[in-house]
Amino acid sequence: METIIKQKIRQVKKGDQSAFEDIVNFYQNKVIQICYRMLGNLHEAEDIAQEAFVRAYTNIHSFDEKRKFSTWLYRIATNLSIDRIRKKKPDYYLDAEVKGTEGLTMYSQLSMDEPLPEEKVESMELNDYIQKQILSLPEKYRSVISLRYVDDLSLQEISEALEMPMGTVKTRIHRGREALRKKLRDL
């Protein structure tokens, strides 16, 4: 896969915009999941993920092809997420109009009419619970934990993605893991 992605990146660098479509297609879920882990809000996560891809596209020339593209992309996504957390604007107003729609408010995004299969509800509830616990961690643990578990990055890759010394990554993962152990043990 890496080689196909590398080839696509070369095409994008040559000015072939359509090659970027495949890159987005391949990484979209991972990037959204990382952003969601850090932000805890699906709309914000999609928003930031979009911006991360746009940034990746406009800065593609600064990407060093010897490195792993996913690490580089995740770094952009985590940095944007951290920025968003830090200057968190007043949260969404439910009755504000949704961007790009006419007269559609956030209320319309809330309820889903179709009933979901019971198992799915359960797994969603579990996932939501885990997500809530991750969100209760300080932001510095959150980014490490997100990268570690969403795409199973190695410690080395996390240290590269976050530009953080290995020792710091290790400490944060251990502490984050211990904190989550305490929060999740009663499940």
Add this chain to the structure above:
Amino acid sequence: MSCSKRYIELMHKYLDHEILKDEEDELKQHLMQCKSCQSHFHELKRTEALLESPSHVQAPDDFVQQVMNKLPREKKSVSYRKWLKAHPIFTAAAIFFILMFSSVVTQWSQDGQLTVSKQEGIVIEDDTVIIPEGRTISGDLVVKNGDVQIEGKLQGNLVLINGKVKNRNALRASAGEVTGQIEEVNQVFEWVWYHLKEVSGDIIPF
């Protein structure tokens, strides 16, 4: 819980896939004896499994399209600049011609004044240069922005820029004579052409 921190450390190393073989044996040995460490390890592994469980979060169907719509349009100027970089000689030639052409054109439009290449033995009345009767002028004569009336003799070429020979029809009949060629340049392009000929004539003598 009174076990040393070392075992907790080893547990994390295990979960990070960084544990060495003898460290793993050491941890196993300890876990078989220590109940509290066992449950701690069990909890950690369970946490790990929960965190690794696949997320229900998925990109919306139109996500790719939304991103593609947000990308800056490929700029035309980029490809054009790239082309220029790829053809430096052509670029240099084009720039040379643009500068040359513009300087010549500005020269053409700026000079409104009558200029004559040599003064000796020539009479100037209003905007007319007259070679008086009985006079012989040797060498080429260039007149800008003025007419020429030839009554005497010119031994050489006559170049008129933005002007004409007044008594051209009568030239052969009258006493006036030009031994060389008469050239009239009245249009910008002719002017440019004349310039080019002159420049190339200077560079490559025929």
